[in-house]
Amino acid sequence: MAFIVQQLSFEHANGTRALKGVSLAAKSGECIAIIGPSGSGKTTLLNMLATGLKPTTGMVEIDGTNPWSASKKVLKNLRANIGLVHQSPPIPSRQRVITAILAGRLGQWPLWKSIVSLIYPVDIEGPQACLERLELSDRLFERCDCLSGGQLQRVGVARALYQAPKLLLADEPVSAMDPVLSDLTIRQLIEEAHSRDATLLASLHAVDIALRWFPRIIGIRDGEIAFDLPASEVSESLLKELYSSEMGILPKQDNLLTA
Numbered sequence: 001m002a003f004i005v006q007q008l009s010f011e012h013a014n015g016t017r018a019l020k021g022v023s024l025a026a027k028s029g030e031c032i033a034i035i036g037p038s039g040s041g042k043t044t045l046l047n048m049l050a051t052g053l054k055p056t057t058g059m060v061e062i063d064g065t066n067p068w069s070a071s072k073k074v075l076k077n078l079r080a081n082i083g084l085v086h087q088s089p090p091i092p093s094r095q096r097v098i099t100a101i102l103a104g105r106l107g108q109w110p111l112w113k114s115i116v117s118l119i120y121p122v123d124i125e126g127p128q129a130c131l132e133r134l135e136l137s138d139r140l141f142e143r144c145d146c147l148s149g150g151q152l153q154r155v156g157v158a159r160a161l162y163q164a165p166k167l168l169l170a171d172e173p174v175s176a177m178d179p180v181l182s183d184l185t186i187r188q189l190i191e192e193a194h195s196r197d198a199t200l201l202a203s204l205h206a207v208d209i210a211l212r213w214f215p216r217i218i219g220i221r222d223g224e225i226a227f228d229l230p231a232s233e234v235s236e237s238l239l240k241e242l243y244s245s246e247m248g249i250l251p252k253q254d255n256l257l258t259a
């Protein structure tokens, strides 16, 4: 699902300007990584595309629709086609893994089915298949508060795979995983996007993973786009500039590529 944002700005209630005039566009089926220092605005941008935050100024258009001037019905349909993987999945701790994954389709099901799914699993094979892709199928009936941080993140990814959205947004989806599982999980997200011509936009602190898997890289710093380039054109000096501290301290290349 294509999207366009133009001159997008967002100011938090306390006056922090998290985004300052961001413009970018993505086509259906594109896979894009957003990288940048902590606090640069990555989560804010993803939340705006997920229609969870309304821009202070600027325009968002997803699949040709401005969510903030759309009717309730259109907005509901749009949201059912947008999946957001949170860095810390907002899953009630006592919930079972299967229920958490089924919740991915709450926006697509009629009300009665959504309510039943919270009490009784209305589908077992679907969630199981999503967990298998992430090597977690043995945890289908486990309670979420019995999982590690990295396992819980994979449940959040499984929920998005089960939802099968046309716009897949992922906010630091592998930050709690080891390198092997991080690679596996990102590969699954990319394959999912390719198989359904869905657009994938993922924020990542692991620059090596971003460069390895994503053809297009957007660098964001202090609420502004620093670069938007094919991965092959993201140079060491661009990365050093992106991550250099306000104090002028430059990161070592080794640190960037193993973040």
Ligand SMILES: Nc1ncnc2c1ncn2[C@@H]1O[C@H](COP(=O)(O)OP(=O)(O)OP(=O)(O)O)[C@@H](O)[C@H]1O
Binding pocket: 012, 013, 014, 016, 017, 018, 036, 037, 038, 039, 040, 041, 042, 043, 044, 045
């Ligand atoms: N609820 C909030 N109230 C006020 N300021 C906020 C709020 N949430 C985030 N911010 C500020 O907005 C800016 C952008 O934050 P954001 O979470 O988008 O950055 P990020 O790039 O995702 O950071 P990280 O990599 O650490 O997750 C930061 O300066 C942050 O302190």
